[in-house]
Amino acid sequence: MQPLIRGENITKSFGVGTEKRNVLDGISVDIQQGEFVAVMGPSGSGKSTLLYALSGMDSVDSGRVIFDGANVSALKENELADLRRTNMGFVFQQPTLLRNLNILDNILLPSMRDGRKHGARLTEKATMLMEKTGIAGLEKRDITQASGGQLQRVGICRALMGDPKIIFGDEPTGALNSTSANEIMRLLAEIHRTGVTILLVTHDVGVATKTERVLFILDGRIAGEYLPGVYDETRDDGKAREEALTAWLAEMNHV
Amino acid sequence: MYLRILRNDIRRSKAITLTTMLFVAAATMLVALAAVLVVNLSGAIDTLMTQSKTPHFTQMHAGELDTARLAAFAQQNQAVADFQTLEFLNVDGAQFVFESGSLATSVQDNGLAMQSETFDFLLNLDGEVITVADGEIYVPITYIQGGIARVGETVTVAGKRFTIAGALRDSQMQPLLSSSKRFLVSHNDFTALKQFGSVEYLIEFRLHNMDRLGAFEAAYTAAGLEANGPTLTYALFRLFNGLADGLMIAVILLVSVLVIAIAFLCIRFSLLAKIEDDYREIGVMKAIGLRVADIKRIYLTQYVAIAAVGSLLGYGLSLLFRDALLANIRLYMGESANATFAPLLGIFSVTLVFVAISAYVNGVLGRFRHISPAEAVRFGVSQEKAGGGRHFRLSANRWLGTNMFLGIKDVLARKSLYVTMLTVLVLAAFIIIVPQNLHNTIASDTFITYMGVGNSDLRIDIQQTDHIAEKAAEIAAVMANDQAIARFVVLTTQTFRVQLNDSSDERLKVELGDHSVFPLTYAEGRAPAAANEIALSVLNASEMGKTVGDVITLVIDGRTSTLTVCGTYSDLTNGGKTAKAVFSDPSADTMWSVITAELADPTLLDEKIAAYADRFAFAKVSDIDEYIRQTYGGTINAMGAASYAAIGVALALTVLITLLFIRMLVAKDRYAIAVMKAFGFTNADIRAQYVARSVFVLLLGMLLGTLLANTLGERLVGAVMASFGAASFTFIVNPAFAYLLSPLLMASAVLASTFFGTLDAGHIKISENIKD
Structure with a gap:
């Protein structure tokens, strides 16, 4: 089966001359449709860079990225923007919301670019998503009037507005306390169950254990892959999975 | 480091x-140039006026002169340090023939003078008092500089040949604002040419103490001495020179x-x-x-x-x-x-x-x-506070494109940030529109209404000559029999003493004649019809504190008469201080006469002008348009040039400030731009949002600028015009320029600058600006 995203021999470096550093060093990776994948690794290993490369937010030096059969690396600026708007959703560590807009407008922002005429329907959809994610009633609030956890849900609602095939998360729980982080992960798991592919970058073992596959990156290459298996929070407190993953990570770090 | x-x-x-x-x-x-110029100018004026020994008080007079009476007055007045009368031989411009042409078209009163012996010296370019030999002539520096005359060349004045010995500095008459120009010749040459011109006298005084000038002026007026020409003072010469x-x-x-x-x-x-x-x-x-x-x-x-x-x-x-x-x-x-x-x-x-x-x-x-x-x-x-535009919501937007909505929303939310750009655009619109409107107004046909004259075809001026009344009557007699003249009127300006409220008196120039023939537009009231009525120019009315219905007391034919102010009118001529009445007083000094006429067939205008000019050599015959062109042509042209320069400055300012402002905004909005790009907004979308911001501010700026130009601008210009004597000044707007071309020019400048200013937005990388 054709993967939803395929990265082939991707290289990406930063800096020039003697200060040049290869952050992605010929990395190849496949993400299947409907998968829930976590990318882990030490700081500076290239996790976030891989995420930005696979989502077309950043160009690659060599190699290529195929999304749903299309060569992302060959797309022009506008085509990339269209691809992100219509097929992808993003959740960042910080809420990345616009201060000028209230919460509802922030959620509507990407979809309204094309769908102004369907404003009423889109507003209805945003309201429904807000209800689902537990932030109903905050529509008209300024973003300064919501908590970090609430704002992250706003970010998730915005990501879901375009019915994306995949959601990219760059440390989506990194700035949250453990209660909020758990709620966000529960939400993402729910979204995943509806068939949406999710690719997360995380440092948090607790977060990674809730995914189906963990990729470990070291020095710009995939150093290993771990399959925690399907997680069912109703039957499993997750402790055993966390211990197993921690042991594997320790092993990887020694490699 | x-x-x-x-x-x-x-x-x-x-x-x-x-x-x-x-x-x-x-x-x-x-700033440095201005400083250097100020120091040099004030110093140079002082030097010139000291070297020239410029008179403190000059009274010009044409006609009979009682020298003994003047000398007695000077001797009795304690303030007087020195007194003299100089002759100025007014010669027609056509009589000055240089190698490059004559002064026939000059609007200046050109004439000959002799060097003074005591003060009011004419100087050479080294600042020395000139001693002129027979057959030599010194030419006003303005003609040498203008290339009309060259040192060493010859000039013929009324048929007599002179060698141009040099340029002269004249502290009294050299400024362009002074309407006379003195050429210096020897005593013998002056006497020989006397028959070819009319003599005008300069009655000049130097005082012991300049502070007493006011009192001296009053004493001179009170003494009823010769005074049928302009009165000039040291302060005025200084002002003119500077x-x-x-x-x-x-x-x-x-x-x-x-x-x-x-x-x-x-x-x-x-x-x-x-x-x-x-x-x-x-x-x-x-x-x-x-x-x-x-x-x-x-x-x-x-x-x-x-x-x-x-x-x-x-x-x-x-x-x-x-x-x-x-x-x-x-x-x-x-x-x-x-x-x-x-x-x-x-x-x-x-x-x-x-x-x-x-x-x-x-x-x-x-x-x-x-x-x-x-x-x-x-x-x-920086996380500036978002304020304003709260009710302007994307979710409620059904009419505007999303990019346009976001652009306008940004302006409303961050008003304080856009104030500078708005101010610059308002200023630019103001700078473009006001000079253009002013130029359009003074260049329009209706501007004559501000000049204290009614609309006619032809104008004949008789001034600075003897027997003005007789000469005017002579022309009037010819006109009355001329089939080509549909109607005409003789208006004679005489001076009268007017008694003011504070019991002092002043001289008032009154234009006498039938003012109903070529009526002018009155700011208030109407033209004088009865002998006990007088209309005042707005400057005179405001200076005397009179309005329509008030009375003023004039000394007519030796007796005081009370006249009712029947109207006020705009007048930019004669320093803006004139009056109009219908009474007559053959005993009063006549300053000048003007005959205005309308032709039965206006196509004959040039022919008639030539005929009258030929027949009456003592008079200046011109068509009304030419009169306006001669009086204000320079101003109109200068205003035109200034208005185009203003457009250039305003547009350059708009481009520069918009460019800098947009670049600053893009730098400030990097994060927001990266967020929008991450969620699928293209570079074109981002640019469209900035264009929407610019256009929104531009529209506001142009609207406010145009409003300000037509209200405050008109009032400002009106205030300046009022100080010259024009009442109720209103702009004559060229709508195609003010409401079409100037907005288009500004819009092009702003759009082009916004386009170039947002080029950087395309280079903003999502990963660099969002990555945590």
Whole structure:
């Protein structure tokens, strides 16, 4: 089966001359449709860079990225923007919301670019998503009037507005306390169950254990892959999975 | 370390550094030039007037002169130090024939004079009193400079050949504003030519103490001495001499204020963009314990360096241009006594600009104090408060495109940020529209209504000659029998004593005749119809504190008469102080007569003008359009040139400020741009949002600018015009220009600048600006 995203021999470096550093060093990776994948690794290993490369937010030096059969690396600026708007959703560590807009407008922002005429329907959809994610009633609030956890849900609602095939998360729980982080992960798991592919970058073992596959990156290459298996929070407190993953990570770090 | 940071920063932002430096250089150059010119001009005027021994009081008079009576008055008046009467032989311009042509078309009253023996000397270019030999002539410097005459060439005056021995400086009559020009010839030559012109007398006094001039003027009037021509004083000569160059200095100062303002805006925008760029670093520096003063120093060093280099460059340039600008002052007035102070004042003014710029930069950098290290480190950009436009919601938007909505929303949410751009655009619209409207108004046919004359075809002026009344009657008799003349009127201006409320009296010029033939537009009331009625020009009315219905007391034919003010009218001629009435007084001094006529067939105008000019050589015959052109042609042309220059300045200002402003915004909005790009907005979308912001501010700016131009601008111009004598001044607007072309020009300037200003937005990388 054709993967939803395929990265082939991707290289990406930063800096020039003697200060040049290869952050992605010929990395190849496949993400299947409907998968829930976590990318882990030490700081500076290239996790976030891989995420930005696979989502077309950043160009690659060599190699290529195929999304749903299309060569992302060959797309022009506008085509990339269209691809992100219509097929992808993003959740960042910080809420990345616009201060000028209230919460509802922030959620509507990407979809309204094309769908102004369907404003009423889109507003209805945003309201429904807000209800689902537990932030109903905050529509008209300024973003300064919501908590970090609430704002992250706003970010998730915005990501879901375009019915994306995949959601990219760059440390989506990194700035949250453990209660909020758990709620966000529960939400993402729910979204995943509806068939949406999710690719997360995380440092948090607790977060990674809730995914189906963990990729470990070291020095710009995939150093290993771990399959925690399907997680069912109703039957499993997750402790055993966390211990197993921690042991594997320790092993990887020694490699 | 500072030097390294400085070098790197300048390398990174070459264009903005260069622009700022150039504006600083231009500003300092202009300020230094203005300072140097002021010192030199005031000094040179003093030198000229001291060397010339300019009279403190001059009364011009044509006709009989009772010298004995004048001498007795001078002797009895304690204030008088010196007294003389000089003759000025008014010769028709056509009688002056130079090798390059005659003065036939000159609007000046050209005439011959002899050198004075006691004061009011005519000087050569070395500032020495000229001694002229028979057969020699000294020519007013304006004609030498204008290339009409050359030293060494010959000139024929009324058939007599003279050699041009040199240029002369005349502290009394050389300014262009003075309507007469004196040519200096020897006593013998003057006497020989006397029959070819009319003699006008200059009755001149020098006083012991200039402070007593007011009292002296009153005493002269009270004594009822010769006075059928203009009265001029030392202060007026000083003003006339300084006016042309003074205006140039005023313009330079005005432009330098504008340039300094632009330099400040350049610095402000580039500095703010830089602070936004370095926001995180500044936060980090504060977080690790650097003091605000330490951080400020890094930035201050750069701008102080730019200001220093710019100031030095400006001062250097001022030295280059100084001589060219001083040439005119030196030529017309000679060296200034305090010329040595000029370079010092130049340096002082340049230093002042430099200190002001440094202080301004220091002030702008004061915002470092408000940067929260936590916020800066966390967000990397300033988190200004979003306020306003809260009810302008995307979810409720059904009409505007999303990009346009976001653009307008941004302006509404961050109003304070856009105020500067709005102000510049309002100013630009104002600067474009007001001079254009003014030019359009004074160039229009209806402008004659401000000149105190009714509309007619032909105008004959009889002045500075003897027997004016007889000459006017002679022309009137011919006109009455001329089939080609549909109607005409003789209006004679005479002077009368008017008794004021404070029991003092003043001389009033009253134009007498039938004012119903060519009626003019009255600001208030109507034309005088009865012998006990008088209409006043608005300046006279306001100076005397009279309105329609009030009465004034005039001494007519030796008796006091009470006249009712029946109307007021605009008059820009004769200093704006005239009056109109229908009574007659054969005993009063006649100053001049004007005959205006309308032709039965206007196509015969040129023919009739030629015929009357030929027949009545003593009169000046002109068509009304030509009269306006001669009176205001220079002003109209200068105003036209100024209005086009204003358009250029305003557009350049718009382009520069919009460009700098948009670049600053893009730097400030990096994060928001990256977020929008991450969620699928294209570069074109981002640009469209900035265009929407610009267009929104532009529309507001043009609307406010146009409104201001047509209200405040009209009032300002009206106030200036009122000081010259025009009441209820209103703009005559050329709608195609004011409401179509000027908005189009401004829109093009703003759109082009926004386009270039947003080029950087395309280079903003999502990963670099969003990555946590």
